[in-house]
Amino acid sequence: MSNANSSLATPSVISDFKEITKMRLSLSVVFSSLAGYLLGVDVIDFKVLALLALGGYFMVGASNAFNQIIEKDLDALMSRTRNRPIPSGRMSVNTAFIIASVFTLLGIIILYTINKQTAMFGAISIFLYTCAYTPLKTKTPLAVFVGAIPGAIPFMLGWVAATNDFGIEPGTLFALQFFWQFPHFWAIGWFLFDDYKKGGFFMLPTGKQDRGTAVQIIMYSIWTLIVSIIPVFGFTGKLQLSIIAAGVVFVLGLGMLHYAIRLFKVMTEKAARQLMLVSVSYITLVQIVYVIDKFIR
Structure with missing residues (x-):
């Protein structure tokens, strides 16, 4: 009987561990940092790559766990979060x-074993996510702006891990992921509006599912598209993009912009959910195109 209980308990413990650290989200963030590393490095050091992946996972997992501790009472109020391990x-x-x-x-x-700057940016990311973004979510829609800062660090972090330097190149990677987060998170805030309301979260810029929010989603989608092709013009240092790759990235940006405009037209939760899914595909594909272009150019 005890064997049966332990075999039943084990998957629950594992799944709870995965949920408290938000494993899928953490892995997607690690993917961003690895893409940044590959863009910045001259010769791939697989030891550094492994350390970056492991250190990055621990940092994001920690942020998510602290977030769920702080929001445990609010999570209990919302349908999508009430079954999390703590509530x-x-x-x-x-x-x-x-x-x-x-x-x-x-x-x-x-991350410190890679270099000091990588550890510093990792620590800043945890601090901002836990001590600024999380408490602000119930106070002001500006929380999304604050949260976009730690959210944009991983792509940049990879370059810093590769070069031990912060300049125009990681700054551009940071800007790309920073602007992208607004249409992404506002789309989530739109289709989860009622659930977020139960927890007292203010995620949309106007506080409502209205034209004002939809217009801002379009504007930040345009900014994301513009920043994504800047490396083709040759003034972002070692971060470069071929004309063909820039064309592919531009088309991907138009795809996301199309869904942002569609949300403005139809104003439905379904359209917001579609934009969210497209935005996830967009940032992943852009990072892949950047990396592939670097190694075949």
Whole structure:
């Protein structure tokens, strides 16, 4: 009987661990940092690549765990979050805090072994996400602006890990992921509007599912598109883009812009969900195009 109980409990413990650290989100963030590393490096060091992936995962996992500790009471109010490990009672706050703290220490130590700047930006990311973005979510729509800063760090972090330098190149990567987050998160805020309202979260720029929000989504989609092709003009240092790659990136940007305009036209939660899905595909494909273009150019 005890064997049966342990076999039943194990998947639950694993799934709770994955959920408290938001494994899928963490892995997507790690993907961004690895793409940034590949763009910045001259010769790939697979040891550094592995350390960046591991350290990056620990940092994002820590941020997510701290976030769920702080928002445990609000998560219990919302349909999509009430079954998370802490509000459901499957995991204690102390256990989550231990996981978050250990992940923070491991993440900073591992990134520090790459170089000091990488560790510094990783630490800044955790601090801003946990101490600024999370508490601001219930106070002001400007929380999305604040949250976009740590959210944009991973792509840039990879370049810094590769070069131990912060300049125009990682700054451009940061700007691309920074502007992209507004249409992405506002789309989420739109189709989860009612659920967020239960938790008292203010995610949309106007506070409503209205034309004003839709216009801002379009504007930030345009900014994202513009920033994404800047490297083709040759003034972003070592970060360069061929005309063909820039054309592909531009078309991808037009695709996301199309769904942003469609949201403006139809104003539905379905259109917002489609924009969110397209935005995820967009940033992933753009990063892949950047990396492929570098190695075949």
